[in-house]
Amino acid sequence: MSRALRDVLDDFRRTPLLSALGVTTIAFSLFALGLFGLVALNIRQALEKLEDRVEIRAFVAPGTTPEDMGQAAGDVASFPEVQSARIVTSEMALKRAQSELGEFRDVFEGAVLPGSIDVQLKPGRRDPATVKSVAERVKRFSFVDDVRYGEEWIEKLYRLRNIAGIAGLALGFAFAIVSVIIIGATIRMAVLARSKEISIMRLVGATDSYIRRPFLLEGFAKGVLGGLLALVLTWIAQTMINRYVIETIFFTARVALLGLLFGALIGLIGSAVSVGRHLRRV
């Protein structure tokens, strides 16, 4: 391994321009992937915020006691899909309506609003089918008059989420493939630059795995360096967008680390493919 490491350092020193070109190419292809990831992340975040507003509201018949409502809310809260169920009495509903309407609050003077049980579902259980099934079960309580949950709105939200998910996956995959191809081509240049050395290594009896080792290490190192550079570029881009366009979120440390590992992995795969093809040909 120490020989492989020395070879990599030698190569960086001997052909600094080619090595810098390799790292920069990897950085820019990962930067494009990073920007795309950032857009996908922020769209997902926005959709998740919308999903938080998915709520089932079960209006109760006039005269239902808070005790009955409390017991029903307790039962509903024990459903596996349900995160919380809270009761809103007639008085609370009036107060809420008045506060939501601000300067028009007088409209509700003397009005009677029905009480309700407001049900929040757990994250990941807010799809149209689950919402509908919970709504139907809540409706079975004898004192529940009506259940509202914005059926159409939830369906649209989910369709949008699915489209965004599929488009994100397809585009992400395409970006990743393009990155692997570009990185493979860059590493191929490094392999060609050392083709004489490779042929001599083979002549004196080096095994293919021995020849491959420094190239794999080099691909890995270039992937990590390129990944780091891409991360910095993406961070700068996000800071600029935050300052001049719109407030966005950045990758968590874990995702950033995964991105870095991804860079290293495609550096490794690109190298393995390039050097493997070269070894088969010579």
Add this chain to the structure above:
Amino acid sequence: MIRFTRVSKSYPRTGTAVNDVSLQVNKGEFVFLTGASGAGKSTLLKMIYMEERPTTGEVRVAGTSSVTAKANDVAKLRRKLGIVFQDFRLLEHRTIEQNVGFALEVIGAPSTVIGGKVARVLTQVGLAAKGRALPRELSGGEQQRAAIARALVNDPFALIADEPTGNLDDRATRGIFQLLREINAQGTSVIMATHNLELIRRNEFRTIEMARGQIVFDSAEPASTAERRTP
């Protein structure tokens, strides 16, 4: 030690390079391989170190068969062979010592062994004082000596030399040939492809002549003498 049994080699684009060759080279032999360009000499040599595999027939070198050898077997076989070319094939950015040591390094020899072996072999080829030089700082003859040193450093049982004097003047040619004779005298077989008929005439070594992919003369087999065709 090296045995060709009814070996043919053809390429999809250029056709037959070697045609039905059977041949044996024994331990400690010195063999000249001669013939016009394109006669199949280089292909024959490449089949010894298994850079090329026969299309039909079998090449067997020190127990390794061209029919069954895997990539790793070929690598191991080459550690027991020394290979020298007309164009030296030295690494330009490494010193002569590093070039010679490279052959030991890539087969995983410990660094404590490498220094001593390199010094010994550089002395043997007469380059003890040039170890720190870069290849471009040496003459053609010296570069070929360095390439021979690299080929010798693993103590090979046979040295395969493809036109080793092709790029050298008469004086350097004599020097390299003398070195190859000394190596042979120490027990290493030498198989040398050459166009230099003068060299062949002056030395009483076994001579194999090729034409159009076939052996047309082998001084070790009197019967073939009758078939000899002048090129």
